[in-house]
Amino acid sequence: MIRLPGPGGELRAYAPRAEPLAATAGGPLRSRTVFSAAHVVADPYADTTPYADTTPDAPAAVDWDATLAFRRHLWSHGLGVAEAMDTAQRGMGLDWTGAAELIRRSAAEARAVGGRIACGVGTDQLTGPAGLPAVRAAYEEQLAVVEETGAQAVVMASRALAAAARGPEDYAEVYGQVLRQAAEPVVLHWLGPMFDPALEGYWGSADLDAATGTLLEVIAAHPDKVDGVKISLLDAGREVDLRRRLPDGVRCYTGDDFHYPELIAGEDPPDGGRFSHALLGIFDPLGPLAAEAVRVLDTGDRAGFRKLLDPTVELSRHLFQAPTRFYKTGVVFLAWLAGHQEHFVMVGGLQSARSLPHLARAYELADGLGLFPDPALAESRMRSLLDVYGVPR
Secondary structure (H helix, E strand, C coil), X not given: CEEEECCCCCEEEECCCCCCCCCCCCCCCCCCCEEEECCCCECCCCCCCCCCCCCCCCCCCECHHHHHHHHHHHHHCCCEEEECCHHHCECCCECHHHHHHHHHHHHHXXXXXXXXXXXXXXXXXXXXXXXXXXXXXXXXXXXXXXHHHCCEEEECCCHHHHHHCCCHHHHHHHHHHHHHHCCCCEEEEEECCCCCHHHCCHHHCCCHHHHHHHHHHHHHHCHHHEEEEEEECCCHHHHHHHHHXXXXXXXXXXXXXXXXXXXXXXXXXXXXCCCCEEEECCCCCCHHHHHHXXXXXXXXXXXXXXXXXXXXXXXXXXXXXXXXXXXHHHHHHHHHHCCCCCCCCCHHHHHHCCCHHHHHHHHHHHHHHCCCCCHHHHHHHHHHHHHHCCCCC
């Protein structure tokens, strides 16, 4: 029995699970393309000063061995890895220099083990106000780095573009230039302001219908250069509407960490049998369970898929609760409890971004799902954190 603090400061008794959920490694998934957006493991012994006034985005100190080992864990279950995305703290502790190194190392590891990888292309090397030519050049620089590694490119939403664009035509111009430069089809990423407030009004309008129209126009102008769209708006209805309007051959990758089971399962055949593929931050902690569920879906058993994945939504909604951008703290916390890393330290000091009651609830929900390969280790580490906070045993 362990005593966990609640949001009101009360302590409640919780009996940890004795056995983990059985989930075995396996080959690639067949019916859906599934990427886990993976976190980075910080070097806990590095002498860094998070968010110092003089260097607010100083290069992150990364534990490369542990970071790459976690990616091998995901690949072993048949998942793809979405690298250097917001889950890896792009713009929240990991700068472009660190991201470029992460991309090169992870892509090399993917080649070595035969793993699927897609990498984020952004404009975060720009450190101040920039005009459209500078935004285009920044995108092109990062695209070249990703393509040199042989990885697929995910063109991420750009804070610099959101700040510089005067309307939808500027988005069309910048994305058109980037897509013309792409050697292979890319994934476009629409990240909503709940994940990054600086992206409010992306695609040139705060009206989501108008913004969707602009995105579809960009795709229609370059259909051979767009593999798919990752939509992260936490709005299932809007995602379903968008994927119905995508051109043939362009995929929808759900980034909806609130509604992913039904979006991946898809619609009944009378409605076109449409479904979403996945590129999700929640599939970092859920990796083995998510892969197991998709293997059930591979057999055509949508009910069995939902039976496995639906119970995970409560944990996901908890980790991604507002302020949503701090979900990375819970993801890394669960990786520590699961034994994927030896500490709970994050680049940029982001381990302090969530409260103890929030973390305690995340532990309880994850343990209840059987996500920890060694429940006794997870309990021991949770107790050590409670000791640091002075919670009486």
